[in-house]
Amino acid sequence: METKYETVKKGIKADIIAGTYQTGDKLPTESDFMHQFGVSRYTIRRAVGELQNERFIYRIQGGGMFVDDWQSERVVQVNNKMIGVITTHIADYIFPNIINGIDRIVSDNGYSILISNTHNNHQKERQSLIRMLDSDVEAMIIEPTQSALPNPNLDIYKKIREAGIPILCVNSHYDDLDFPYIETNDLEAEQRLVEYLFTQEHEKVLGVFQVDDSQGVHRMNGFVQSYLKHPKISYLSEILMYQSSDEMAKIFERITSIMSKEDHPTAITCYNDKLAIQIIDVIRSLDLRVPEDVSVAGFDDYQLSEYIDPSLTTMAHPKEKMGIDAGNAIIKMINKENVSSITYDPEMIIRNSTKRN
Amino acid sequence: METKYETVKKGIKADIIAGTYQTGDKLPTESDFMHQFGVSRYTIRRAVGELQNERFIYRIQGGGMFVDDWQSERVVQVNNKMIGVITTHIADYIFPNIINGIDRIVSDNGYSILISNTHNNHQKERQSLIRMLDSDVEAMIIEPTQSALPNPNLDIYKKIREAGIPILCVNSHYDDLDFPYIETNDLEAEQRLVEYLFTQEHEKVLGVFQVDDSQGVHRMNGFVQSYLKHPKISYLSEILMYQSSDEMAKIFERITSIMSKEDHPTAITCYNDKLAIQIIDVIRSLDLRVPEDVSVAGFDDYQLSEYIDPSLTTMAHPKEKMGIDAGNAIIKMINKENVSSITYDPEMIIRNSTKRN
DNA sequence: GTAAAATATTTGTCCGTATAAATCAACTAT
DNA sequence: ATAGTTGATTTATACGGACAAATATTTTAC
Numbered sequence: 001m002e003t004k005y006e007t008v009k010k011g012i013k014a015d016i017i018a019g020t021y022q023t024g025d026k027l028p029t030e031s032d033f034m035h036q037f038g039v040s041r042y043t044i045r046r047a048v049g050e051l052q053n054e055r056f057i058y059r060i061q062g063g064g065m066f067v068d069d070w071q072s073e074r075v076v077q078v079n080n081k082m083i084g085v086i087t088t089h090i091a092d093y094i095f096p097n098i099i100n101g102i103d104r105i106v107s108d109n110g111y112s113i114l115i116s117n118t119h120n121n122h123q124k125e126r127q128s129l130i131r132m133l134d135s136d137v138e139a140m141i142i143e144p145t146q147s148a149l150p151n152p153n154l155d156i157y158k159k160i161r162e163a164g165i166p167i168l169c170v171n172s173h174y175d176d177l178d179f180p181y182i183e184t185n186d187l188e189a190e191q192r193l194v195e196y197l198f199t200q201e202h203e204k205v206l207g208v209f210q211v212d213d214s215q216g217v218h219r220m221n222g223f224v225q226s227y228l229k230h231p232k233i234s235y236l237s238e239i240l241m242y243q244s245s246d247e248m249a250k251i252f253e254r255i256t257s258i259m260s261k262e263d264h265p266t267a268i269t270c271y272n273d274k275l276a277i278q279i280i281d282v283i284r285s286l287d288l289r290v291p292e293d294v295s296v297a298g299f300d301d302y303q304l305s306e307y308i309d310p311s312l313t314t315m316a317h318p319k320e321k322m323g324i325d326a327g328n329a330i331i332k333m334i335n336k337e338n339v340s341s342i343t344y345d346p347e348m349i350i351r352n353s354t355k356r357n
Numbered sequence: 358m359e360t361k362y363e364t365v366k367k368g369i370k371a372d373i374i375a376g377t378y379q380t381g382d383k384l385p386t387e388s389d390f391m392h393q394f395g396v397s398r399y400t401i402r403r404a405v406g407e408l409q410n411e412r413f414i415y416r417i418q419g420g421g422m423f424v425d426d427w428q429s430e431r432v433v434q435v436n437n438k439m440i441g442v443i444t445t446h447i448a449d450y451i452f453p454n455i456i457n458g459i460d461r462i463v464s465d466n467g468y469s470i471l472i473s474n475t476h477n478n479h480q481k482e483r484q485s486l487i488r489m490l491d492s493d494v495e496a497m498i499i500e501p502t503q504s505a506l507p508n509p510n511l512d513i514y515k516k517i518r519e520a521g522i523p524i525l526c527v528n529s530h531y532d533d534l535d536f537p538y539i540e541t542n543d544l545e546a547e548q549r550l551v552e553y554l555f556t557q558e559h560e561k562v563l564g565v566f567q568v569d570d571s572q573g574v575h576r577m578n579g580f581v582q583s584y585l586k587h588p589k590i591s592y593l594s595e596i597l598m599y600q601s602s603d604e605m606a607k608i609f610e611r612i613t614s615i616m617s618k619e620d621h622p623t624a625i626t627c628y629n630d631k632l633a634i635q636i637i638d639v640i641r642s643l644d645l646r647v648p649e650d651v652s653v654a655g656f657d658d659y660q661l662s663e664y665i666d667p668s669l670t671t672m673a674h675p676k677e678k679m680g681i682d683a684g685n686a687i688i689k690m691i692n693k694e695n696v697s698s699i700t701y702d703p704e705m706i707i708r709n710s711t712k713r714n
Numbered sequence: 715g716t717a718a719a720a721t722a723t724t725t726g727t728c729c730g731t732a733t734a735a736a737t738c739a740a741c742t743a744t
Numbered sequence: 745a746t747a748g749t750t751g752a753t754t755t756a757t758a759c760g761g762a763c764a765a766a767t768a769t770t771t772t773a774c
Contacts, residue, residue, distance in 0.1 A: 031753095064755080096452075117464065281663075307635050387725070399757085417725080418766045420766075
């Protein structure tokens, strides 16, 4: 059996929704309702009190009860279709292009992007994840933070999964979480790049890699494996690792000392194009010419890399295409369709920074 | 005077927050509270009823009243604090740095960034604004779209203002809306840059400007006014305007034809560094040297501009600082504090691309 | 000792009444 | 005509009491 105040509440609510009482209309007084429903004042007050909490009516002491603007309120609740995007560094380099690609797709599907930045820090990743959960996003696209290390936020990821919020990883993926991902085959690509340098008769190659994300680690592993395939020269390889938190000036000092030696490497393969451009500047300050004395290769095909002098040899990262694919995939995931992971094989773009003749 | 039920409510709430009653603890019964506060059962029930609505306690008929998990619930309610950021092109150039600066500040204040992209198109700006309104953002930071043209979305801006949502403009501002803004003094900066070129004994300077945003228009106006101050050589000036929708290849063709003439300009001042880097490449393809034959100046001090060869002369755009200032300003605006607009005077950075000797 | 039954406790629903505070409408004095 | 006053209307707060329904505790029966 239904309670009396519930009956009264339903009755009044139905009249509001049906339009009997229109938005802004004055409702009957409490004593009117008392007679109409044949209940005490307490019961009426309890019913209208709850209707007030639900924003169907508002009351003015001495003035009366009025129908609230309940329809527009409803719209607000429905229309917050958001997709969370968590990056390591929003501003860095190729990620703006990826975001741009994501935005093109999801905004066409009526979604907005809620963005957050981890600065490659697990603690900040945790905050970002919690905030996204609280903001009620419908799905998330995540660039893993320090994906080379074990992740301490598995509990949050578990909660997200339990909440039924689909997650897609881009640029990298977490080994202990089976989210679909979109990334490039960095290991194999770096191998091809180093093999190409070998064909250019470079034997002593310096590899410089940022190793706190898995892309950097994969690229470094590719570098190592290329040398392992040529055991006769593998002792000539040289590797320089750094973390994103390191001061770049110190990295450049170490490069300076390596390149100042009599038998310095004849080629450098860099973590990415941005680093390559900076390293070319360092090399020139040592009165060495690029590519005549030292070849330099980058990675990612940064947008200005073909215009600078010398134009950069690099591996083409899909960037915006990756964003578009990620956008399409996340829309599919929201619609409960199956998606499979994508791995791009970057195309090698040979330009002037590795010419040798 | 405070009502009795409010006193009771406050008293119980304070004990919960202070930890006198811990999460999960059983609270005293209604009759206990009646004696404790010396009020009727109605008053107690009204107080605990509201505490239940606020998720501080839950009640079990016949069982008793218990302290709810109010701490975690609180986080949920508070934490959908969002600030909307509307840009023309998310990925372009300096805007990622600005977003990064904004993010640093607002995320420290517990806000997330809801981002949207207008592609410099008024129709898309309209969609973005409506979506931000529906998503219930607390404030907006907006990079004006086609700020050189009259804005057709004034009705939406009016609605936003009526909703009490503060708006801050960055990079530019709308003349017919009196929102506070943070921008650079592009006109004066371009003037200083051109004046510097004049002191380097350039008389025939080509200016290349993207004119569908007001920054480009201001820079062009600065270029024009510099020449107006030197009427004797003003006939030597040459201007090339383009829109962001134009194909760059055609722009470069026009530059090629201008620079292929016998008496071509001896200096080019470009809309921004990115364009400058591309134009340097075009010039070199004409067998002209930079800076020996042609000086080239950029604008914005893009992060790689000091590393390329020749390093670029440019005007230093505050970028990330602009984002940080914008973040601080919008937090102030949310707190109803007054903020005043900021105009930066970019510092001229003279590098090798304009050396002449 | 355990299960069922009886009893007590505690919250939920509902009524009637009283007073306070705010609003509204009619009246009055200027 | 208008400003101020008065009284009626209406919602807000508050008390006390009664019974229902769910839960907790004690007693009883085996």
